Amino acid sequence: MNLKQLSESLGLSQTTVSRALNGYPEVREATRLRVLAAAQAANYTPNVKARHLATGRAMAIGHVMPLTGREELVNPIFADFIAGAGEVYASEGYDMLLSMVSVEGAEAAYRQMASNASVDGVMVQAPTMDDPRIPLLQGLGLPFVVHGRTGSPEGYSWLDVANIRAFRRATEFLLDLGHRKIALVNGQETLDFARRRRLGYEQALAARGITPNPAWMRTDIMTEQFGYRSAVEMLEADDRPTAFLAASIIPAIGIRQAAGERGLRLGRDVSVICHDDGLSYIGNEGIRTPEGPAFTATRSSIRAAGKRCAEILLRLIDDPTQPPIQELWETDLTLGRSTGPAPAPASA
Amino acid sequence: MNLKQLSESLGLSQTTVSRALNGYPEVREATRLRVLAAAQAANYTPNVKARHLATGRAMAIGHVMPLTGREELVNPIFADFIAGAGEVYASEGYDMLLSMVSVEGAEAAYRQMASNASVDGVMVQAPTMDDPRIPLLQGLGLPFVVHGRTGSPEGYSWLDVANIRAFRRATEFLLDLGHRKIALVNGQETLDFARRRRLGYEQALAARGITPNPAWMRTDIMTEQFGYRSAVEMLEADDRPTAFLAASIIPAIGIRQAAGERGLRLGRDVSVICHDDGLSYIGNEGIRTPEGPAFTATRSSIRAAGKRCAEILLRLIDDPTQPPIQELWETDLTLGRSTGPAPAPASA
DNA sequence: TTGAAAGCGTTACCAA
DNA sequence: TTGGTAACGCTTTCAA
Numbered sequence: 001m002n003l004k005q006l007s008e009s010l011g012l013s014q015t016t017v018s019r020a021l022n023g024y025p026e027v028r029e030a031t032r033l034r035v036l037a038a039a040q041a042a043n044y045t046p047n048v049k050a051r052h053l054a055t056g057r058a059m060a061i062g063h064v065m066p067l068t069g070r071e072e073l074v075n076p077i078f079a080d081f082i083a084g085a086g087e088v089y090a091s092e093g094y095d096m097l098l099s100m101v102s103v104e105g106a107e108a109a110y111r112q113m114a115s116n117a118s119v120d121g122v123m124v125q126a127p128t129m130d131d132p133r134i135p136l137l138q139g140l141g142l143p144f145v146v147h148g149r150t151g152s153p154e155g156y157s158w159l160d161v162a163n164i165r166a167f168r169r170a171t172e173f174l175l176d177l178g179h180r181k182i183a184l185v186n187g188q189e190t191l192d193f194a195r196r197r198r199l200g201y202e203q204a205l206a207a208r209g210i211t212p213n214p215a216w217m218r219t220d221i222m223t224e225q226f227g228y229r230s231a232v233e234m235l236e237a238d239d240r241p242t243a244f245l246a247a248s249i250i251p252a253i254g255i256r257q258a259a260g261e262r263g264l265r266l267g268r269d270v271s272v273i274c275h276d277d278g279l280s281y282i283g284n285e286g287i288r289t290p291e292g293p294a295f296t297a298t299r300s301s302i303r304a305a306g307k308r309c310a311e312i313l314l315r316l317i318d319d320p321t322q323p324p325i326q327e328l329w330e331t332d333l334t335l336g337r338s339t340g341p342a343p344a345p346a347s348a
Numbered sequence: 349m350n351l352k353q354l355s356e357s358l359g360l361s362q363t364t365v366s367r368a369l370n371g372y373p374e375v376r377e378a379t380r381l382r383v384l385a386a387a388q389a390a391n392y393t394p395n396v397k398a399r400h401l402a403t404g405r406a407m408a409i410g411h412v413m414p415l416t417g418r419e420e421l422v423n424p425i426f427a428d429f430i431a432g433a434g435e436v437y438a439s440e441g442y443d444m445l446l447s448m449v450s451v452e453g454a455e456a457a458y459r460q461m462a463s464n465a466s467v468d469g470v471m472v473q474a475p476t477m478d479d480p481r482i483p484l485l486q487g488l489g490l491p492f493v494v495h496g497r498t499g500s501p502e503g504y505s506w507l508d509v510a511n512i513r514a515f516r517r518a519t520e521f522l523l524d525l526g527h528r529k530i531a532l533v534n535g536q537e538t539l540d541f542a543r544r545r546r547l548g549y550e551q552a553l554a555a556r557g558i559t560p561n562p563a564w565m566r567t568d569i570m571t572e573q574f575g576y577r578s579a580v581e582m583l584e585a586d587d588r589p590t591a592f593l594a595a596s597i598i599p600a601i602g603i604r605q606a607a608g609e610r611g612l613r614l615g616r617d618v619s620v621i622c623h624d625d626g627l628s629y630i631g632n633e634g635i636r637t638p639e640g641p642a643f644t645a646t647r648s649s650i651r652a653a654g655k656r657c658a659e660i661l662l663r664l665i666d667d668p669t670q671p672p673i674q675e676l677w678e679t680d681l682t683l684g685r686s687t688g689p690a691p692a693p694a695s696a
Numbered sequence: 697t698t699g700a701a702a703g704c705g706t707t708a709c710c711a712a
Numbered sequence: 713t714t715g716g717t718a719a720c721g722c723t724t725t726c727a728a
Contacts, residue, residue: 019713048706053705058397076427396722
């Protein structure tokens, strides 16, 4: 059943039926009701491809997920973000077009999306300090929103967490517990957030007159293995940290594993706090270290960020002339709600 | 630049240009080369929506990801599978349409995909024993492939791992190490794979004359918290298991956490083996328990399964008349490569 | 080997 | 408030 058949069966023109179905005001109410009833009865659904061709809108948002060789498997953070965004898209009638490509193929993917207008906008995740995607998308004229920031976060829409503050507070929290040997297992510093997280960590240490130990600061692609190896090296050295601050749940899992294998009990012998914690997957209740919920942000907040980014993007698509929207989110840091006893730092 | 403009600039008809571009044989080679060069120079890309409207093919595959209330966050297994499938789609020129919906909304999502032909086929993940999606999709006439099986796995295409064998072998492995108190932390038994995994576990125990202890068999939605709670309960009981078999990396993370918090060292005081292991995310090298790589399948194999499922689906779309393709995969079980000493079971 | 023209199923402009 | 008709950009059938 298509529009033509439906309109013939009603003795109306396609135009009128189309207008009635799409809620245009210039249709008599009685006519609209008649059309709606007939459409329902005939189980009519408009052909989206024809609609796209006629309107020039794709009613779809592109997500490009670059797969590097080293991070062979997908970071669950991406999935959570996408889940949040997908909810919003669905509720607004948008499709989500997911493109899994190699890092090198990402540019081509964006170009293709732009050239054949298969999407109305794109979402950009995990930007680097000087991400080439931003000028590319600006040049292509494709509306986009960035989750995170580049080194020069002006002139485009983004949403980010206050990374410096989050890691300063997390470090202060560990310091307040008596820790003096705190390791930072960070992402690559080509990523803006990694740089900011290090800054927060350094600021907190500096405020207490502590000089960061370079041996306790690691930076690499955030894999479990990276976390595991880093922790093994640090824990097997003579002078070992009593606490770890990890930039993500992924390396934190490796750190916890390394600690466990060495007979170190979490929250007693060693403390691990990480950003985007996923322990548990059902949020932040239920599983915690003795000093309280130990994270600077949860995977749930990633999902919320996905929702908000999608909202911003859809608004941008509706009105491309509006100025960029930029939101800095405070993390839902609940570290202050410590319930357990402070661990006795190994060195103190 | 569209086809009309391109053809005018060449002094050819749209027909000829279209044929040249799409590799039809009835075009003189010289003409084809001329067209190709012009298209390249003009940076011409066909409008996919117009093509879709004309051909009736969407060149897209639908993935529906039902989000339940309880599993608030996305299972990384889904993401790995999608990554594998996405690779294949991209290489064959297909888009991936991802629909994140509530469990109740899944049926509507499939119906919509079918009614407006926005996809050429769909992928079905995590089928239940008596999954309503199979008859639904058969009724809709939408080609589909299932990752996993239902209770009656006939009449449709699927790919699955040999779950019974995998868990029988994993259980035997633990038995060979001297374990006699082995817990099974399984998924919900409405899922076919959970039932099969339990069967494998029971078969291996029965072969050694061991009666399964109901207190050590848990089944629920596979969250970290479920794994954590189950392990806490079992480990704090008087008679506690010396080894855990988990149906997925997700509950296994919770189990490891619970063990670590109680001062139990993995691979010495307690052994944890799980399916679809993700420790580490970069495959199965690097991180292992003392008795060797401890998993019955890796997340890498999930990605490989995604690739293969995509290949099967695309083949099915090309020729809808061909009989169902069904593949049972042996897991890449490498448990036999034990390198460390067997743990002394607490009770033996 | 090439081209004209008829779809594909909508939406949107202009008249009535 | 309604309708006729021209896009939208491609593929495909039929003729030449």
